[in-house]
Amino acid sequence: MPFLAAALNVVGAIFLAHAIFSTHEHTSLHPLSPLPRDIPLELLLSLALLTTGIVLSSPPLKPIQWSHWAGKISREGPSREGYVTREGEEVLGDVDPYAYLGLEAGREGRRGFWGPREARERFLGWVKEGGEGVRLRLGSLWCEYT
Amino acid sequence: MPPHPPNLLTPPQTITPQTALLLSQKAPRILSSPPSGSSLPWPLSLLFSPENPSTWTIHENLLLSSLRTGDDASARKALDRLTTRFGADNERIVALRGIYEEAQAKTDKELEALFHRYEKLLRDDPTNFAVRKRRIAVLKSLGRTSDAITALTVLLENSPTDVEAWAEASELYASQGALSQAIFCMEEVLVLVPNAWSAHAQLGTLHYLQATSSSPPNISSLSTSLRYFSRALELNDSYLRGFYGLKLVSKSLIPLLSDSPTNTASSSSKRKDNKDKDRDAADDEDLPPPSLATVKKLEELATSRLGEIIRNYSSGRKGWTGYDEAEVIAARELLDRDGQVER
Numbered sequence: 501m502p503f504l505a506a507a508l509n510v511v512g513a514i515f516l517a518h519a520i521f522s523t524h525e526h527t528s529l530h531p532l533s534p535l536p537r538d539i540p541l542e543l544l545l546s547l548a549l550l551t552t553g554i555v556l557s558s559p560p561l562k563p564i565q566w567s568h569w570a571g572k573i574s575r576e577g578p579s580r581e582g583y584v585t586r587e588g589e590e591v592l593g594d595v596d597p598y599a600y601l602g603l604e605a606g607r608e609g610r611r612g613f614w615g616p617r618e619a620r621e622r623f624l625g626w627v628k629e630g631g632e633g634v635r636l637r638l639g640s641l642w643c644e645y646t
Numbered sequence: 647m648p649p650h651p652p653n654l655l656t657p658p659q660t661i662t663p664q665t666a667l668l669l670s671q672k673a674p675r676i677l678s679s680p681p682s683g684s685s686l687p688w689p690l691s692l693l694f695s696p697e698n699p700s701t702w703t704i705h706e707n708l709l710l711s712s713l714r715t716g717d718d719a720s721a722r723k724a725l726d727r728l729t730t731r732f733g734a735d736n737e738r739i740v741a742l743r744g745i746y747e748e749a750q751a752k753t754d755k756e757l758e759a760l761f762h763r764y765e766k767l768l769r770d771d772p773t774n775f776a777v778r779k780r781r782i783a784v785l786k787s788l789g790r791t792s793d794a795i796t797a798l799t800v801l802l803e804n805s806p807t808d809v810e811a812w813a814e815a816s817e818l819y820a821s822q823g824a825l826s827q828a829i830f831c832m833e834e835v836l837v838l839v840p841n842a843w844s845a846h847a848q849l850g851t852l853h854y855l856q857a858t859s860s861s862p863p864n865i866s867s868l869s870t871s872l873r874y875f876s877r878a879l880e881l882n883d884s885y886l887r888g889f890y891g892l893k894l895v896s897k898s899l900i901p902l903l904s905d906s907p908t909n910t911a912s913s914s915s916k917r918k919d920n921k922d923k924d925r926d927a928a929d930d931e932d933l934p935p936p937s938l939a940t941v942k943k944l945e946e947l948a949t950s951r952l953g954e955i956i957r958n959y960s961s962g963r964k965g966w967t968g969y970d971e972a973e974v975i976a977a978r979e980l981l982d983r984d985g986q987v988e989r
Contacts, residue, residue, distance in 0.1 A: 566841065566881060567879075567880060567881055567882055567883040568883060570843060570881055570882035570883070570884075570885070571882050571883035571884035571885070572884075573882075573968070574882055574884045574885055574886065574968060574969070575884045575965060575966055575968050575969070576965050576966070576967070576968045577650070577967060577968025577969075578650065578656060578968075580650070585655060585698065585700045585701070585704065586698060586701065587654075587675075587676045587679075587700075587701065587704050588672075588675060588676075589653055589654050589655040589672075589700070589704055590650065590651075590653055590655070591655060591656075591700075592650065592653060592655070592656040595656055595659070596659065596844070598839065598842040598843070598844050598845065599659050600810060601809060601810065601813045601835065601839070601842060601844060601845060602810075602813060602814075602817075603813060603842075603844040603845060603847070603848040604659070604844055604887065604970075606660060606970070606972060607659040607660050607970070608657065608658075608659050608660070608661055609659075609813075610810050610813060610814055611810075612741075612775075612776065612779035612780075612783075612810055612811075612814075613779055613782060613783045613786070613810070613814050614710070614745065614783065615748075615783055615786065615787050616710075616713045616714070616745050616746075616748050616749035617748060617749060617751065617757075617787055618787065619666075619713070619714045620713065620714055620715075620716055620749055622663070623663050623666055623667075623714055623715055623716070624716065626663035627663070
């Protein structure tokens with residue numbers, strides 16, 4: 501599909517450029533005579549090709565009903581937008597917009613009231629409890645993500 | 647397995663120790679190059695290195711995740727960069743520096759010293775809400791929950807539209823066992839963000855807890871809970887917690903409703919009598935409980951949708967991997983328990 505869309509866009513753009521060029525040449529050579537029929541036809545054809553190509557190459561539509569949109573976030577998690585920032589962090593699409601309320605048990609939220617000591621204690625507890633096993637598990641995870 | 651590697655720009659909602667470590671391991675790479683928008687002197691920087699706001703989000707998240715894993719050197723560097731950019735007097739930076747120092751505090755005494763520092767900061771500028779929230783967080787960390795609640799009520803009197811603070815108040819009240827106060831605070835959250843499905847589910851949970859605290863469970867609280875979970879599902883059609891709650895509540899509501907078939911008629915007639923008397927009373931409390939047939943249908947719906955979610959999540963089907971693993975396991979346990987009862 502992306503190849504078809506790109507091909508349609510390229511062909512459409514060529515036809516469009518050709519139609520414009522022909523119009524310009526015709527009006528400068530014969531300023532008083534009307535345009536021959538094939539130039540407007542080519543213009544219309546190029547428009548049709550370009551429109552189809554642009555529609556086909558556009559990203560998938562987002563749901564416009566609140567419950568479907570919210571359901572998609574729950575089901576799929578954040579989607580990839582396809583580009584990364586300068587720091588190498590991927591830009592992700594929609595996430596739960598109410599996560600900041602911190603109402604889901606075991607999830608992050610309510611930044612303003614975050615307790616760094618508790619978070620650190622939990623992490624250190626995990627490290628102490630894991631010991632050697634932790635390093636192995638980390639190793640495999642690290643491989644998974646790089 | 648999460649579908650994406652941990653990300654500092656949009657940090658994952660569930661931060662397990664593994665995720666926390668992966669997030670803070672990004673520190674050397676991010677701190678090795680100068681932040682965007684700072685490498686050139688002023689007129690040139692406008693043209694050649696445009697500043698990107700995501701840089702500062704990443705630095706802030708890096709600061710927090712480094713503090714979580716105890717990587718204080720990286721945290722300090724991230725904080726210094728943020729301070730250079732926004733100034734030491736910026737409200738947010740003041741709060742972030744506070745978080746950094748809280749993480750360094752080894753004993754309760756050091757934390758109390760920090761608490762007095764916050765008090766002094768607030769005497770100079772009482773409008774700094776970030777610091778007021780830090781002060782409450784320190785109280786909570788010191789285990790002084792009732793003081794934290796008092797401080798929070800004062801904050802909410804000054805700023806009644808602070809949803810985060812209402813949600814925090816609700817949780818603190820619930821942790822103290824004061825469920826009706828917790829419900830009141832959650833209702834305030836709902837007034838401010840009526841489309842938040844998690845707020846509806848949380849209210850459903852609180853009503854369920856309140857209903858099951860008495861024996862036999864209170865039918866009107868249970869039906870209120872059922873309504874809140876249903877509303878959460880109206881707002882989010884694949885909400886695991888909503889279906890879980892719907893299933894749980896309808897399961898405890900069905901025997902109660904089938905025991906008292908006249909209940910619906912009597913409570914609705916009572917409602918008519920009292921209508922003029924307590925028009926101010928909360929409407930949901932007065933509504934008659936739903937009919938048995940409706941609750942049974944809701945239970946079936948919840949069971950089938952939970953089954954669908956569990957099946958698709960466990961088979962790793964594309965488009966179903968966004969759920970939280972612990973939640974899926976809990977849902978499976980709920981369904982298993984249910985199956986054993988029927989057998």
